[in-house]
Amino acid sequence: SQQGEEDPQALSIQEGENATMNCSYKTSINNLQWYRQNSGRGLVHLILIRSNEREKHSGRLRVTLDTSKKSSSLLITASRAADTASYFCATSGGSYIPTFGRGTSLIVHP
Amino acid sequence: GAVVSQHPSRVICKSGTSVKIECRSLDFQATTMFWYRQFPKQSLMLMATSNEGSKATYEQGVEKDKFLINHASLTLSTLTVTSAHPEDSSFYICSASRDNSIYEQYFGPGTRLTVT
Numbered sequence: 477s478q479q480g481e482e483d484p485q486a487l488s489i490q491e492g493e494n495a496t497m498n499c500s501y502k503t504s505i506n507n508l509q510w511y512r513q514n515s516g517r518g519l520v521h522l523i524l525i526r527s528n529e530r531e532k533h534s535g536r537l538r539v540t541l542d543t544s545k546k547s548s549s550l551l552i553t554a555s556r557a558a559d560t561a562s563y564f565c566a567t568s569g570g571s572y573i574p575t576f577g578r579g580t581s582l583i584v585h586p
Numbered sequence: 587g588a589v590v591s592q593h594p595s596r597v598i599c600k601s602g603t604s605v606k607i608e609c610r611s612l613d614f615q616a617t618t619m620f621w622y623r624q625f626p627k628q629s630l631m632l633m634a635t636s637n638e639g640s641k642a643t644y645e646q647g648v649e650k651d652k653f654l655i656n657h658a659s660l661t662l663s664t665l666t667v668t669s670a671h672p673e674d675s676s677f678y679i680c681s682a683s684r685d686n687s688i689y690e691q692y693f694g695p696g697t698r699l700t701v702t
Contacts, residue, residue, distance in 0.1 A: 518693040519679070521693075564629065564630070573632065
């Protein structure tokens, strides 16, 4: 299965700290995406990183991809209470349809 | 741009009745739309993929006669849960992708279905 597995399942930090979430997968991929979901809402696309890329940035977000280890990380720097949400990685291989992991629940305390 | 809406956002229905959920792409034409189901604190499980004007492709284990999908136009897909049962209670999310960016999906806000 291509399904990503996020780690940790839950993360609780103070505002201003950095939050790091990891995603591991089992088969080769074309790309990996990170999404954010606020409680009871739809998903918001954060970043797409292709298999030939190693790192991408978007604002306070930094995503890395290590295809040799079949893993990716999402770093949120200088976290804010508004970053509280669940974060999912989604992998796409031969099919362009992404497969989602279980997510990391992030709580940022003000 | 790339806004997807869902209606209704919440619905409560009685066992045995049918419920229709609409998914619309508001400012773009969606070549493909996807329907997901999500249980509390769980991942999104893909139910089916639909292309405008053709039959939906259902994932293994999803009953196509129970979850009817109609992709009538490039901006509208509907999911009808027929003869709903309490175990169908869940959060249903649709997403849509464009021709020029099939890897990027735009998600609707979701529909919370409760079957009593």
